[in-house]
Amino acid sequence: MTSKIDKGRGDLQTWERMKPRNYLDVDQNLQRVLQMYLGEGYNANWPMLHRAGEMAATRMDELARRSNLDDGLPELHRFDEFGERKEEVVFHSSYYDLGAMIWSTAVVAVLGEPGNDVLSAALAYMISHNGEAGHVCPVACTCGMVKLLQAVGTEQQRDHFLPLLLQTDYSRRMHASQFVTEIQGGSDVGANDCVAVPDPESGLYHLHGEKWFCSVADAGVFVVSARIEGAAEGTAGLGLFLVPRMINGVNNNFGIRRLKTKVGTRSMATAEIEFWGALADPIKPVEDGFKNLVGIVLDTSRGLNAVAACGMMRRAFLEAQTYAAHRLAFGQPIMEFPAVQEILARMTVLQQAATAATMRIMHMGDLVATGQAGEELAAARRIQVMINKYWTSTVCTDVVRMGVEVLGGNGTIEDFSVLPRLYRDSMVLENWEGTHNTLCAQVLRDFSQRQLHFFWIEELREAASRVDLPQLEPHRHRAIEELDAIAATIEQLLEGDPLEASLYFRPVVNRMCVLGAFVALLLELCWESGEQIESNKPMVVDLFHRLYVDRCDTGEVDDFPTLVKTLASSI
Numbered sequence: 001m002t003s004k005i006d007k008g009r010g011d012l013q014t015w016e017r018m019k020p021r022n023y024l025d026v027d028q029n030l031q032r033v034l035q036m037y038l039g040e041g042y043n044a045n046w047p048m049l050h051r052a053g054e055m056a057a058t059r060m061d062e063l064a065r066r067s068n069l070d071d072g073l074p075e076l077h078r079f080d081e082f083g084e085r086k087e088e089v090v091f092h093s094s095y096y097d098l099g100a101m102i103w104s105t106a107v108v109a110v111l112g113e114p115g116n117d118v119l120s121a122a123l124a125y126m127i128s129h130n131g132e133a134g135h136v137c138p139v140a141c142t143c144g145m146v147k148l149l150q151a152v153g154t155e156q157q158r159d160h161f162l163p164l165l166l167q168t169d170y171s172r173r174m175h176a177s178q179f180v181t182e183i184q185g186g187s188d189v190g191a192n193d194c195v196a197v198p199d200p201e202s203g204l205y206h207l208h209g210e211k212w213f214c215s216v217a218d219a220g221v222f223v224v225s226a227r228i229e230g231a232a233e234g235t236a237g238l239g240l241f242l243v244p245r246m247i248n249g250v251n252n253n254f255g256i257r258r259l260k261t262k263v264g265t266r267s268m269a270t271a272e273i274e275f276w277g278a279l280a281d282p283i284k285p286v287e288d289g290f291k292n293l294v295g296i297v298l299d300t301s302r303g304l305n306a307v308a309a310c311g312m313m314r315r316a317f318l319e320a321q322t323y324a325a326h327r328l329a330f331g332q333p334i335m336e337f338p339a340v341q342e343i344l345a346r347m348t349v350l351q352q353a354a355t356a357a358t359m360r361i362m363h364m365g366d367l368v369a370t371g372q373a374g375e376e377l378a379a380a381r382r383i384q385v386m387i388n389k390y391w392t393s394t395v396c397t398d399v400v401r402m403g404v405e406v407l408g409g410n411g412t413i414e415d416f417s418v419l420p421r422l423y424r425d426s427m428v429l430e431n432w433e434g435t436h437n438t439l440c441a442q443v444l445r446d447f448s449q450r451q452l453h454f455f456w457i458e459e460l461r462e463a464a465s466r467v468d469l470p471q472l473e474p475h476r477h478r479a480i481e482e483l484d485a486i487a488a489t490i491e492q493l494l495e496g497d498p499l500e501a502s503l504y505f506r507p508v509v510n511r512m513c514v515l516g517a518f519v520a521l522l523l524e525l526c527w528e529s530g531e532q533i534e535s536n537k538p539m540v541v542d543l544f545h546r547l548y549v550d551r552c553d554t555g556e557v558d559d560f561p562t563l564v565k566t567l568a569s570s571i
């Protein structure tokens with residue numbers, strides 16, 4: 001006879017066995033969003049996407065778990081056996097195996113063709129079901145360098161680096177990192193003190209100074225911000241440089257002071273690094289360093305930060321949803337309890353909203369890159385990237401925490417599920433690539449100094465005008481009403497004291513993000529309707545509208561019990 005304990009253990013084992021074996025197959029929302037944005041490219045790229053979805057749910061999952069164990073974390077090997085300085089970072093074998101798998105998805109390589117941001121994001125989204133996994137940051141940094149070279153690299157820089165950066169073969173690839181932060185200032189990039197001394201003969205520079213947060217410390221090439229010797233204080237005096245790790249097999253005059261012990265992203269090596277005259281190739285014009293850093297390098301990694309947040313939220317939802325179907329309490333699966341259904345419904349609504357907002361941004365990037373849109377869309381996109389990085393990273397932490405709640409005590413146990421690691425990684429997503437206040441401050445500056453709010457407002461107004469289904473008219477009307485209210489508040493803030501504006505701006509940014517996501521969801525719904533696709537999107541839109549756009553209490557939402565029950569169990 002089966003004891004109660006055996007039954008309880010058996011239920012959990014069943015849960016483990018019933019988990020999806022392909023993250024694309026079970027993500028009907030992602031499939032539809034990709035069909036909408038990729039068009040014919042969806043079928044053409046299906047084998048690549050499907051393979052990534054399968055690997056992410058199976059072997060990548062195992063390797064990410066293994067490489068994140070305490071005894072798998074990166075180690076610093078400073079010198080070789082002959083006493084030569086190497087500054088080598090050595091990882092567990094599972095880390096390299098995982099890297100080989102991730103690079104083979106072509107998540108970076110597809111960027112060799114302009115107009116593939118959505119495709120690359122789709123691959124990164126599935127990979128990120130395993131959290132940062134030690135490789136999502138290297139992928140983002142490498143993508144940032146690819147875009148930097150494509151936009152402003154010299155022919156020589158492009159010819160030398162791009163074939164290596166765009167490799168799918170991990171053993172032959174070069175990957176990149178981005179070193180900006182110094183101990184005296186991360187948000188305050190203008191406080192950078194690392195100096196670049198020109199070498200008039202070669203046109204190259206020598207870097208001296210120290211960087212405080214250097215992720216992907218094992219990279220083959222570093223993108224480094226440094227003050228050009230004698231140049232102005234603040235961000236105006238900063239250049240951006242390519243610093244190869246080795247030159248002719250010899251360390252390029254840098255030292256790793258130590259590897260940091262972090263709350264999340266633990267299997268990826270983040271170091272403190274000092275430069276003792278490292279040879280540095282400038283990205284020209286060198287005085288555009290800060291502009292290129294923010295406009296290309298950080299813009300890319302902020303976009304991918306949001307993609308990672310969406311993938312992590314989706315994994316948290318999958319873990320919680322499948323668990324709720326198998327975990328019994330008081331004689332029934334916990335999925336049957338309306339209060340559990342509400343948590344799951346909120347998780348999927350927020351995840352789909354964040355994915356809608358993020359994929360729309362990726363699509364905007366593709367339109368700009370392929371010449372189908374111009375500077376106005378690029379300006380609107382710049383704002384949307386910054387606010388969306390902030391919003392998706394905070395929503396990610398919330399959603400993962402909800403997932404932990406659904407698993408109860410088991411949700412807090414490191415080897416029971418991926419959720420504790422996702423939670424720790426999500427805290428890093430919130431803090432790197434610009435903290436919340438830094439991003440809000442940059443957006444406020446873009447509004448007051450460059451009037452970019454007009455572009456953001458007009459783009460969203462135009463997008464809302466494309467919501468043309470009669471049954472969605474009340475939603476379209478509400479979106480425009482909210483947009484007008486936000487626009488008025490922005491104007492009001494810009495007229496007042498800038499310091500005071502910064503105090504009141506974050507709630508406005510929250511509303512901007514929610515509205516952006518709402519319009520993105522509505523556009524998806526219009527597309528689905530045109531394709532005669534039936535999905536849970538109308539319910540997602542309804543709940544997102546009432547709970548997050550209108551900020552209603554749940555008691556005010558029509559048919560709330562049916563909505564949460566249906567959404568909790570739908571895929």
Ligand SMILES: Cc1cc2nc3c(=O)[nH]c(=O)nc-3n(C[C@H](O)[C@H](O)[C@H](O)COP(=O)(O)OP(=O)(O)OC[C@H]3O[C@@H](n4cnc5c(N)ncnc54)[C@H](O)[C@@H]3O)c2cc1C
Nearest residue numbers: 178179180181185186187213214215432433434435437438
């Ligand atoms: C795991 C990890 C890896 C990282 N990897 C890299 C890397 O590879 N390369 C790199 O360059 N950096 C990296 N960073 C650094 C990261 O980008 C910085 O931590 C971030 O930019 C914030 O800088 P800071 O830590 O110095 O915080 P601070 O600038 O000291 O900020 C502290 C707090 O003050 C707030 N604040 C600062 N200025 C203002 C203001 N004007 N108004 C209101 N509030 C303000 C901030 O929002 C924050 O909440 C990494 C960070 C982490 C956690």
